[in-house]
Amino acid sequence: METDRRVDAFIRYWNAYRNSHERPGTLDWWRGYLFSEEFQNIRFHPQVVHVLAGERAWRFLRHDFFHKDYMTDEIKRLLWEAYGFWEDDKTAYQGAYQDEVCKLRRYLHPKRIRRRMKKKTKRLVRIAAIVLILLFCIWGAYMIHDGRALVPVVIALLYYARNLVEDNV
Amino acid sequence: MVIIGIDLGTTNSLACICQEGRAVLIPNSLGETLTPSVVSVDENGEICVGAVAKERLVSHPEASASSFKRFMGTDKTFTLAGNSFTPQELSSFVLRQLKEDAERFLGEEVTEAVISVPAYFNDNQRYATKEAGELAGIHVERLVNEPSAAALTASRISGEEEGSYLVFDFGGGTLDVSVVDYFENVIEIVAVSGDNRLGGDDFDEVIARSFCTHHQMDYDGLEPQKKAALLRLSEKCKRELTEQDETELVWETEDKRMPLNNLLLAGLGQSLFDRISQAVHTALRDSARSLDEIDEIVLVGGSSKMPVISLYLQTQLKRRPSMVASPDEVVAMGVGIYAGIKERREDIKDLVLTDICPFTLGTDVVNYVDEENPIMSAVIERNSVLPCSRTGYYSNSHDNQSRIDIGIYQGEAYYCKDNLKLGSIRMDIQPRKRGENHLKICFTYDINGILEVEVTDFTNPGAEQTKRKVLVSENLRLSEEELERRLEELRKYKLMPRGGIRLKMVMERGERLYAQTLGSRRMEVAAVMKKIQEAVAGGDDRQIAECLKVAEEIFDRLE
Missing domain, CATH: 3.30.420.40 (ATPase, nucleotide binding domain)
Structure with a gap:
């Protein structure tokens, strides 16, 4: 009975979080809740795992390129710690719902956040390099022939720069 | 092995x-x-x-x-x-x-x-x-x-x-x-x-339809043979556009032609x-x-x-x-x-x-607004990782029901009638008031696509009764005997011997080109085919192979 109440409460909290995860202070509350006895006792409950690992669980997240990832990465990190997952331990979870626990573990894995951050940094460096080259070329074009080459050079550079930015990083 | x-x-x-x-x-x-x-x-x-x-x-x-x-x-x-x-x-x-x-x-x-x-x-x-x-x-x-x-x-x-x-x-x-x-x-x-x-075939059809519109022809009214020929040419044009910017579809006569490029194709396939x-x-x-x-x-x-x-x-x-x-x-x-x-x-x-389970699996629940039209209740949602096992809890929908028919469905639609019915389980229950019989329905879907549905009536603790059904869609599954019979039937169809495949292919290609071309090109095809037939009649393997090589070169040029 107590377990059911706690599970229902968790589902309510999670649904509320989906709409308010960007609000200041939300993470502090979750930090307290995830490590409390209330959540720790039900963390491997099938319904709880299903809510977190299910196909709709994280659909609310925004991953726009310039969006701050801190809030979403932080909740994943908190859940990872609250579940007590280990980076190298992928087979420790047995039982009827082990597939979902493993799926959740793979989704929350910190390596993913590190990889995404690395990609993002690489992309930012690439954009910065392209902007620098672009500025240098514009300056060069401006200096040659009293700036008569400026317009065609800028058009050509913008076209190629767009393609370069869109390339896989 | x-x-x-x-x-x-x-x-x-x-x-x-x-x-x-x-x-x-x-x-x-x-x-x-x-x-x-x-x-x-x-x-x-x-x-x-x-x-x-x-x-x-x-x-x-x-x-x-x-x-x-x-x-x-x-x-x-x-x-x-x-x-x-x-x-x-x-x-x-x-x-x-x-x-x-x-x-x-x-x-x-x-x-x-x-x-x-x-x-x-x-x-x-x-x-x-x-x-x-x-x-x-x-x-x-x-x-x-x-x-x-x-x-x-x-x-x-x-x-x-x-x-x-x-x-x-x-x-x-x-x-x-x-x-x-x-x-x-x-x-x-x-x-x-x-x-x-x-798929890509739809692009062939789009090109063929556009060609027919271009020449005031009715695509749907074409004879199957002509339609197949036009589709083949459309496919050829589509393939050519992967390597070059422009091409032209020419069909039957020299005046029936349509220029095509990737920009036009993008417009046609909107x-x-x-x-x-x-x-x-x-x-x-x-x-x-x-x-x-x-x-x-x-x-x-x-x-x-x-x-x-x-x-x-x-x-x-x-x-x-x-x-x-x-x-x-x-x-x-x-x-x-x-x-x-x-x-x-x-x-x-x-x-x-x-x-993953590509479709949602679930059971039917009563639709009180329209009882003839039950609603789908999802038990295993689509994209769930396999193998998986999910349980749903249900109860009787009417007073004094003596049995419950549990339909098992696959699909994403709201109404069961719009989903695929995989089977059903009939469960006898003790007549009680609405909502007083409690059933646990467990769906287990394994990696081989076998769905096991287990229904447990747990209304009386200690006297639970369970019914289990393994579902592998009803009407399409073959029994051992049926499979053996069909295997026997198929054995009478022999695959073409490996040695003659190239010859057969060149001859078939020649026949097709003969039907598709006119004038000097048709005569050239006929001459090549005659040469091959003569070589085959002579029985010299080397000469046949040489003849086939030349024929392939000529046919490539004529395509």
Whole structure:
């Protein structure tokens, strides 16, 4: 009975979080809740795992390129710690719902956040390099022939720069 | 015993094996790795598969069939020269041909295979694929989802052991868009979306229809033979546009022509692009991943070689798709590698390929507004990782019910009537008031697509009664005897002997070209065919081979 109440409460909290995860202070509350006895006792409950690992669980997240990832990465990190997952331990979870626990573990894995951050940094460096080259070329074009080459050079550079930015990083 | 990987495609099929940790594609009797998924019955009652059958598709459309994969798992039949075949039987001929090619290549008998299927295939379609394998004398070790196989190839080639892939599989007849995650040696399909009625063939039809409109002709009113010829020419133009910017469709007479370029094709296929866009965005939304998290866009399927497709994806997804290998071969290579894993070869690291349930599975619950029209209650949601087991709790909907019929459905629609009914379980219960009987319905769906449904009446603690049903769709499953009978029936159809395939193909091609051309070109075809016939009558193998080589060169020029 107590377990059911706690599970229902968790589902309510999670649904509320989906709409308010960007609000200041939300993470502090979750930090307290995830490590409390209330959540720790039900963390491997099938319904709880299903809510977190299910196909709709994280659909609310925004991953726009310039969006701050801190809030979403932080909740994943908190859940990872609250579940007590280990980076190298992928087979420790047995039982009827082990597939979902493993799926959740793979989704929350910190390596993913590190990889995404690395990609993002690489992309930012690439954009910065392209902007620098672009500025240098514009300056060069401006200096040659009293700036008569400026317009065609800028058009050509913008076209190629767009393609370069869109390339896989 | 060697296990081969087979990519059973709508347009082309391939076989692959794993040697020294690498995928090796198996060539057919013509030395090509792609075998067209076309079957034809010739005048002697022999079964032609592949390039020969593809030639006969134009000259003998009534005796040939293609794109039958689209109808797998349905009760549609194809009549070829008076013989009736199911899609499974036609697929079994293709599989039998691939098996023979593999046996010749390897020099040993092949009895086991891993076959790829679109992730979007439902239970019936998957079972039909297994059945096709059995009819071809192959034990199907496992069905592998095409996107998983593509992601496996992509990761092997790029050398990246981890990543997220958007696999855009645009084949001849189906489109599958999947988000595949490769993490810690687990390949997991996160989301699938697609349209199993959309493929490169639709672009051929779009071109053919446009040509008919251009020349005030009624496309739907064309005779089957003429329609097939026009579609073949349209396909040729489409292929030419992958290598050049412009081409021209010329049909029947020199004055019936239509210029075509990629820009025009993009305009003609606008409605098809809308459907593509819908599938891509559904997959991304379902996966809860943004483009930022996708490491690579992998193009799969011959039709994705079209520049209009990669350009469209580039515009939509703001990045260039990568072609890790030939899009025709990506899936086959992945299945080949997986076959190696199944063989437990030491040179390949073990890997887990998770399957997902492509459709929602559930039961019917009463619709109090319209009792005749029950509502679907989902138990296992689509994209759940397999194997999985889910439980739903239900109760009686009316007072004094003495039994409950529990329908088991597959599909995404709100009303049960719009979903596929897989079966039902009847449960006798003690008459009580509405809501007082408590039932626990447990769905267990395993990796082989077998659904087990267990219903437990736990109204009286300590006196629970349970009924269990294993479901493998009712009407399409074959019994042992039925399978044996059909195997016996199919044995009477012999595949064309390997030695004569090239000769047959050139002759069929000649017949087709003769029918398609006029004037001096037709005379040239006739002269070449006469030369071949004379060489065959002479019986000198070297002369025949030389003659065939010359004929192929001339036919290539005339195409």
